[in-house]
Amino acid sequence: MNGAQSLIRTLVDAGVDVCFSNPGTSEMHFVAALDSVPEMRGVLALFEGVVTGAADGYARVAGKPAATLLHLGPGLGNGLANLHNARRGHVPVVNVIGDHATYHKKYDAPLESDIEAIAGSLNGWVRRSGNSADVGADAAFAVAAAQEAPGKVATLILPADVSWGDGGVAVKPMPPRAPQTVTDTTVKAVAEVLRTGEPVALLVGGPACREPGLRAVSRIATATGAKPFVETFPARLERGAGLPTIERLAYLAEQVQWQLEGIKHVIVAGTKPPVSFFAYPGKASDLVPEGAQVHTLAELDQDVVAALEALADEVASDVNPVLQEPARPALPTGALTVQNWVEVIGALLPEGAIISDEANTSGLLLPGATAGASRHDVLTLTGGAIGQGLPVAVGAAIAAPDRPVIALQADGSALYTISALWTMARENLNVTTVILNNHAYAILRMELQRVGAEASGPKAKDLLDLARPDIDFVKIAEGMGVSATRATTAEELAEQFRNALNEPGPHLIDAAVPPLL
Amino acid sequence: MNGAQSLIRTLVDAGVDVCFSNPGTSEMHFVAALDSVPEMRGVLALFEGVVTGAADGYARVAGKPAATLLHLGPGLGNGLANLHNARRGHVPVVNVIGDHATYHKKYDAPLESDIEAIAGSLNGWVRRSGNSADVGADAAFAVAAAQEAPGKVATLILPADVSWGDGGVAVKPMPPRAPQTVTDTTVKAVAEVLRTGEPVALLVGGPACREPGLRAVSRIATATGAKPFVETFPARLERGAGLPTIERLAYLAEQVQWQLEGIKHVIVAGTKPPVSFFAYPGKASDLVPEGAQVHTLAELDQDVVAALEALADEVASDVNPVLQEPARPALPTGALTVQNWVEVIGALLPEGAIISDEANTSGLLLPGATAGASRHDVLTLTGGAIGQGLPVAVGAAIAAPDRPVIALQADGSALYTISALWTMARENLNVTTVILNNHAYAILRMELQRVGAEASGPKAKDLLDLARPDIDFVKIAEGMGVSATRATTAEELAEQFRNALNEPGPHLIDAAVPPLL
Known part of the structure; x- marks a missing residue:
């Protein structure tokens, strides 16, 4: 060997x-x-x-x-x-x-x-x-x-x-070190915070974003009135009808400040206290409200879910989680918009779907439109390095060949790793890719304003423009062996999305969704 | 500011x-x-x-x-x-x-x-x-x-x-440190080596790959009988009619050993002594022939061209360089082959062309077919990290907008940085890309054999196969705004190559050149 x-x-x-x-x-x-x-x-x-x-x-x-x-x-x-x-x-x-x-x-x-x-x-x-x-x-x-x-x-x-070289020796697996258990003292101390009656936010991440953790979070929130949040970019978030719907902390610092307004205590479990994704002139980096205290229930290397369950048993022993009722948007009509494309997804999302979400600005309204859809997983852009969505969809489809994988993909970000489409074709993966083709680095147009660089001229604006020339994702997909169509209306998107889900193998829909701004 | x-x-x-x-x-x-x-x-x-x-x-x-x-x-x-x-x-x-x-x-x-x-x-x-x-x-x-x-x-x-932040101060340019001059003692010592009458190879690289350096090399070789070589992967090699044609050291170690057979002294200037690109079981890494001595005329941070000119003046004061006569292959006919596609390029290469060469195995016969064409520059894959060819063509075209840039690009390598096509379209660059589409990582098929892994099975072979599905570069190029055509015969390639050169802006030809092996 x-x-x-x-x-x-x-x-x-x-x-x-x-x-x-x-x-x-x-x-x-x-x-x-x-x-x-x-x-x-x-x-x-x-x-x-x-x-x-x-x-x-x-x-x-x-x-x-x-x-x-x-x-x-x-x-x-x-x-x-x-x-x-x-x-x-x-x-x-x-x-x-x-x-x-x-x-x-x-x-x-x-x-x-x-x-x-x-x-x-x-x-x-x-x-x-x-x-x-x-x-x-x-x-x-x-x-x-x-x-x-x-x-x-x-x-x-x-x-x-x-x-x-010869002389190789196969070695039996080594058990990975188990996560540390959170002490009863810590759980009880956090329970005391929840009992103060002061406004509390409970921010969870990592393994807490799946069913057992979310159920515990919902019980705690329901019993104590704490405002629950999931971290901004969870690696894997379970959601949909039958599961607790827990709001994600927003990407924009302004929105986080609004979400946490008046909070006096931030309890964190399996994630870190909230910080701004980027720095902006004259704006705070630390998003913990001024004067609020941070309490850590569980560090990332600890057993986060067990800690949340212990806390729930402590403060909500006889309380059930609030579970999302089934609810889907009506199928919309008309030219595609930032609003109606997510309604199409929400209306048609199949049971057990896995969403690889790199829709960026185009996906701002996605969580609301899919909250009451069938149970599904969402895989998000954890580190902010764009070009993740299509490759993650490839991996998800190989891990779960019987589940429909849906890649919701911004146009600019798609180009970093576009050859993922070829691997989808080669492995005949059940991935439906929807390209949100707004012909711009739309998020950077917004950021150019947010950083305070308002006085930008034509050269700056040109560097954020993907419309010279327009990118035709139908042709690119076909060039890599993936069948593809173009949707300009909600009706077309719905029909093409349904067809893609009904046929095995990969499909791409180049959706003409205009920019958010 | x-x-x-x-x-x-x-x-x-x-x-x-x-x-x-x-x-x-x-x-x-x-x-x-x-x-x-x-x-x-x-x-x-x-x-x-x-x-x-x-x-x-x-x-x-x-x-x-x-x-x-x-x-x-x-x-x-x-x-x-x-x-x-x-x-x-x-x-x-x-x-x-x-x-x-x-x-x-x-x-x-x-x-x-x-x-x-x-x-x-x-x-x-x-x-x-x-x-x-x-x-x-x-x-x-x-x-x-x-x-x-x-x-x-x-x-x-x-x-x-x-x-x-405010308070920025624009600063005047600092002159870069000049390269060190090679001492007269070194030049004279190397001249002595050339006078021994023993078989000498003269290997040059870096700035020596342009006209003044190449002329000095040719003079030295002509006067002394030394075998001259250019490094395997020069950043910029000037060649064509009117310039000395100096053979490049080969990529394959076996070929280098043949090139250097019997050599007793290797003089290097602006590059390092020859080593194998990769290691292979049972084969040498150091490609200096056994028993041969290495003599360094000029290190990379020295004035390599001045050193070569000083050496030429020492050993070849009254000798002129041998300049390449104009000579072009006849335009070939028939289905594309590894041989005839380079003849098309050699026959039609325009005056002042810049070739970005990442043709890999498909380009093995390119140097011979273009040696007597009009004067041109060749930019090669200096570090061996594939995905360089199309981006380098972009940069070359921006640096020299009046010169025709020709990207000769292997299919597998093209996919790493394929969105370079979009920048070519956006900037309307005069780049003609020829994709050598053999539907394989052909070089790895060869390397799989060369490393001694002959007993490879279907899974190994499958990992080197790009034909499942075939990649359609015409569609991919069009998707990125670059007009494109497909050539399967030498006649088609010639016609499309001519047309591409005659029309401003970028063009791509997807050339069905079968694998070398």
Whole structure:
């Protein structure tokens, strides 16, 4: 067994049986070894940002990491933005980065690169395998490190000769370290805050965004009057009829200040106190209302859901959660608008859907229109690095082949990782992509005003304009093997969305939704 | 004047008057400031790999750096692969990376990222501007650092509040440090090597790949019998009728060993002794023939061309260079092959063309077919990080709007930075792109065999196959606003190539060239 074979065998034994790949020469023995471990599925992407975003989406849905296969520093660089998003969402990912053979590095060949520095920027786990006999153990460590609460990016650097060398040993999985339990003292102290009668906000994130956590949050809020919020960009938020609907903290600082107005205590669990996404001249970065106290119920590496359930039992022992009633918007008519396209989605969202949401400004009204739809998951842009939506949809569809995946995708952001469409076609994934094509970096038009740069002239405005030339996503999708249509009215969108959901495989709808501003 | 305005004014005063941009919120004041400095041209790209590759291509042709505008760590990550190529080609680039406001960083907002670690991996120049009054001076340093021989990537990190803050001061350009002169002693010592009568190879790179250097090399080779070679991947190689034709060192180690067979002395100038691009089991990494001595005439930070001219004056004072006679292949006919498509290019290559060459395996026969064509420049894949070809063509066309730019582009590599086509359309650049569409990572099929992984099975082979589904570059180009056609025969390619050159603006030809293997 060579190093690569022991690596793949170890990954599979630890439950990591999908490898999103964009290999090069230094990874050829890993590629060759795929055939020796039948359980490992290799999924090819044409760009590393698709590889890493797909691994992120896969883990959010599968609840376990996928592996990536990347080519030296440049390959890791291309995948870095979506690894940033995974890191920010505390999503486990196991990177395998091929490198030159150990003895080859000193020659400083053209692809020599500082992989450790780039991987180190992710503040996760990084190790370089030193010889073939150790690769199995290194891989077992990597999987455990990735899964350690709250989830992180683990990077294993695999020199080519370590990969091709003999003496590989497959290693049994190592159990990841369990999350720490929140003490009873902490739970009781937070309960006291809730009993003060003062205005309290309860802000939860991470694993609390799924059913058990949300039920506990709803019970606490119902019993105590605390205002509950989910973090702005949850990695995976369960919602829809039959689940508690908990409002997300807004993206815009102004809106957060309004959401938290008058609050005297902010209790956080599985997330951090609210801060502004960006700084703006003369505006606050810290969004905790002035004079309010912050109380931490559970840190990210603790058992957040158990802490919320313990708190609910303490303050709401006989209170049930408030569950969302089924409610859908009527199917709208007329030219597409920022309002009516989300009504189409809300009206037609299928049972068990997974939404990969990178609709950005076009999606501002989406949560309201889908709250009472069938139960679904929403995967959001956790780290703010755009170009995540389509790759995450790829990964989600591979993790849950029987569920409909819906990518709601802003036009500007789509172009960063557009070749995800090709992987959707290749793997025949049930992904329906709706491009919100407003021909602008609309969010930047808004931000240009918000940062106080009002006096901007034609050159500035031109840099935020995607209409010169217009981008035709129907042609791009067809060029990558995905069938596609264009919708300009709500009726067309509804018909095309229904058809896309009814036919297996990927589809794209280029929706002419005008800009919000 | 705010920080951003002083930065742009300083850049322009130092000759940096093009900024390839993919901005985000933290860069909005820089964007707004563009209108206050009319000389600065902002060029929008839809992905950071296009931004950085365009800056690379621009500098290779303009002989001075462009600026880039990138958004925090994820934006730099997306641009890293082509910065790697620039670094490897010793091409000057001035990055401006927006960051959170200084006071905002402690809040660890979602886009907080370790920009220094990522930029540091480039082994160039990195500085974080601390306040608005210093930005101008920092920018002047950055431009000088980028241009210091042999050229490097300089990265200036610009916090948002430093950008928007008042008190900016435009600073006059700093002269970059001049390259060191090679001593007469060194020149004379190398001349002695050439006089031994033993077999000598003369390997040159960097600035020696342009006319003055090549003429000196040809004189030396003609006078002494030394075998002259240009480095494998020059940033800019001048060639064609009227110039010396100097063979490039091959990519494949086996071919290099054949090129250098029997050589006893390797003289290097402006490049390093030959090494294998990758390591292969049982094969040498160091490609200097066993027992041969290496002699360095000029290091990369020295005046390479002056050293070669001094050496030529020493050993070939009365010898003229051998100049290439005009010679073009006949226009071929029949279905496209790896042989005949390069003959079409050689037959029709226009005067003063700039070739951005990322044809990879499909381009193996290109140098022979174009050696006697009109004088032209070739820009090659300096660092081996694919996805460079189309962005470099963008930058070259902006640097030389009156010259025809021809991007010869492998299909697999094209997908990494495909949105470069959109920038070509937006800026109406005279770029003719020929996609060599063989529906495979053909080079990896070859490498899979070369690394010794012969026993590869169907899963391995599938990961190198781009034919499931086939990619239609005509549709993709049209989707991005570039007119496009498909060629399956040499006659069609010739007709379409002629037409593309005759019409202004960008064109793409999807050429069905079968794989080499």
